[in-house]
Amino acid sequence: MTALSTQYPFTALKGVPQLQNALLLAAIDPLIGGVLIEGPRGAAKTTSARALAQLLPDGGFVNLPLGASEEQLQGSLDIEAALKQGNACFKPGLLARAHQGVLYVDEVNLLPDALVDLLLDVSVSGVNRVERDGISHQHEARFVLVGTMNPEEGELRPQLLDRFGLLVRLNDMIDAPTRREIVRARLAFEADAEAFIRAHAADQTTLQDRIRQARARLESLAFTDAVHDRVSEYCFAAGVEGVRADLVMLRAARAHAALEGASHIRDTDIDAVQALVLAHRRRDRSSSSPGDASSPDSPGADRPDPQQGAGSSRSPDRSMENPGGSQAGAPVHTDRPGDDQDWGALPPEPTPIRALADVRPLPVKKP
Structure with a gap:
């Protein structure tokens, strides 16, 4: 058996369904932009990425x-040979080796920003372009980018974080039944790896067939107006910046529908992937679905009071009125029932102003 075939089977992973789902979506459509896995040490991040590589037909x-x-990542050009022979002599790098496979970056938050930026560019475009001294070369580089990080060891810059297609956050605490299943499976694998792999061979083959069929079905699934509307509602409710989240969610929902063997993209496909897409892009974390309180169409959304007239959405300012002999400068409360924008704030207090005593200016220096 080869070194790759003796890796832990993907179908034997326990307690990480969201991670498995995200990796499968990226395997079906690598242009989703990769998967970032946040979690503590020993949470099967590396094991999951290695297990995914076994399911890909042509990759490693x-x-x-x-x-x-x-240069090691992109590859290098032999400029001297190019000048003498007139042809670009290209030495492939890691991106070329990862074509049709998995490119894994452990502790991606510690990688130089320039390399992370380059990785994400190639992951989304599927093409690696190398330019040196006016000579250029390009080749296909379609791979599943999997990055892992432990937040305790440093954060990834927001600009780079947003460019990862999907994000999975693994829990620090695992419940007792799940821990028992994980430990038992791991002990069985370590006791007899070949027997353990044979026991999961049928499930592995079935999943490989599903991935292959999903890839073939992918382009036949169209983005309807209803799909666009639901994706836009999710992204608007989450308050995300730009439209990268919309594009990733569309691709992820299509990949999910293809994996499920559906004839079209359904609402359930969008619902299944939205958390993976919005986890690292959400600005209003209290909203998680379209139609909630943050949506402009939701019942709880702020709307003008019809009794106030069409020209204003707030109550008239009563601060200039002084019925009943209210003292000037005293705070005037205009709170309405249900108006909790400044809930918990103290009422304004007037600040007394008094004239200073005799102040003498500083003497002007003579020239």
Whole structure:
């Protein structure tokens, strides 16, 4: 058996359904932009990425070390040979090796920003372009980008975080029944890896067939107006910036529908992927679905009071009126029932102003 075939089976993973779902979606459509996994040490992040590589028909598993250079990642051009022979002599890098496979970056938050930016560019475009001294070369580089990070060891810049297609946050605490299943499966694998792999061979083959069929079905699934509307509602309710989230959610929902063998993209496909897309992009974390309180069409959304007239959405300012001999400068409360925008705030207090005593200006220096 090869080194890759003796890896832990993907179908034997326990307690990480969201992670498995995200990895499968990225395997079906790598242009989703990769998967970022946040979690503590020992949470099966690396094991899951290695297990995914076994399901891909033509690819392998390529690990990007933190000390890699841009030339090692992209590849290099022999300028001298190009000048002498007139042809670009290209030496492939890690991106070329990862084509049709998995490119894995452990602790991606510790990788130089320039390399992370380059990785994400190629992951989304599917093409690696190398330019040196006016000579250029490009080749296909379609791979599943999987990055992992432990938030305790540093954060990823927001600009780079947003460019990862999907995000999975693994819980620090695992309940007792799940822990028992994970430990038992791991002990069985370590006791007899070949027997453990044979026991899951049928499930692995079935899942490989589903991925292959989903890839073939992907382009036949159209984005209808209803799909666009629901995706837009989710992204608007989450308060995300730009439209990258919309594009990723559309691709992820289509991949989910293809994996499920559906004839069209359904609301359930969008619902199944929205959390993975919005987890690292959400600005209003209290809203998680279209039609909730933050949606402009929701019952709880702020609307002008019809009794106030069409020209204003707030109550008239009563601060200039002084019925009943109210003292000037005293705070005037205009709170209405249900108006909790400043809930918990103290009422304004007037600040007394008094004239200063005799103040003498500083003497002007003579020239």
